[in-house]
Amino acid sequence: MELYEAIYNRRIVRDFQDKTVPEEVLERIINAGLQAPTHDHLRNWEFVILQDKKDKEQALQFISNGVKPQLEILKQILVNGTPQQKMYAVAMPRQYSMLFNASHIIFPFFKSNSGVMHPTSVSSLNPLSSIWCVIENIFLAATAEGLACSMRIPVGDEGINVAAEVGAPDDYLLPCYIGLGYPADDKPFVEQVEYTAKQKMHFGKW
Numbered sequence: 001m002e003l004y005e006a007i008y009n010r011r012i013v014r015d016f017q018d019k020t021v022p023e024e025v026l027e028r029i030i031n032a033g034l035q036a037p038t039h040d041h042l043r044n045w046e047f048v049i050l051q052d053k054k055d056k057e058q059a060l061q062f063i064s065n066g067v068k069p070q071l072e073i074l075k076q077i078l079v080n081g082t083p084q085q086k087m088y089a090v091a092m093p094r095q096y097s098m099l100f101n102a103s104h105i106i107f108p109f110f111k112s113n114s115g116v117m118h119p120t121s122v123s124s125l126n127p128l129s130s131i132w133c134v135i136e137n138i139f140l141a142a143t144a145e146g147l148a149c150s151m152r153i154p155v156g157d158e159g160i161n162v163a164a165e166v167g168a169p170d171d172y173l174l175p176c177y178i179g180l181g182y183p184a185d186d187k188p189f190v191e192q193v194e195y196t197a198k199q200k201m202h203f204g205k206w
């Protein structure tokens, strides 16, 4: 698949077929992640990958607590009636299933430093910024392989709890969970708010 085709076709998907992603495909996708730019030249990233249902259950046990604050946001959005409403309506009930039913869950860890959680400038966030470059590469590589990803941001202590559950060292943080799998044929269509480059470009001055 062409790069631009992968970029335009990439979508977060929350419904998957019951079909296993072959290990060599998984490896290609993680390798694509590892090609991302890195703030420290060291690519301090590690990936815990779960396929076994019991392992998934253990690692996802903290999600129900994490959903509560998001349900409040959901209510507000439903009242306001913005275009996000439909996305939330699709996403919120699937926060567990979109990971559990994926062929694999990828936990992309990055090595933290004292500044990440208490930033004094944008550069304090470099470790976090770098891992998001990795994550986007994973999304695009998955798309190029005919696969798709779901993604959840851990809420509150969820990330720390999951990290401990899967045995990550204390100085490694989890920015998100990624579900990887074959998209279900009957997955819901999630409307996007479309922009063109012309609307967003400011030549010379904003």
Ligand SMILES: Cc1cc2nc3c(=O)[nH]c(=O)nc-3n(C[C@H](O)[C@H](O)[C@H](O)COP(=O)(O)O)c2cc1C
Pocket: 010, 011, 012, 013, 087, 091, 092, 095, 151, 152, 153, 154, 192
């Ligand atoms: C920083 C970030 C956090 C997100 N958090 C979640 C999440 O916790 N749960 C979820 O289902 N989707 C999450 N998403 C996915 C967005 O809902 C999705 O990217 C957005 O609706 C646009 O759709 P698209 O990715 O298919 O273009 C997140 C995306 C980003 C970039």
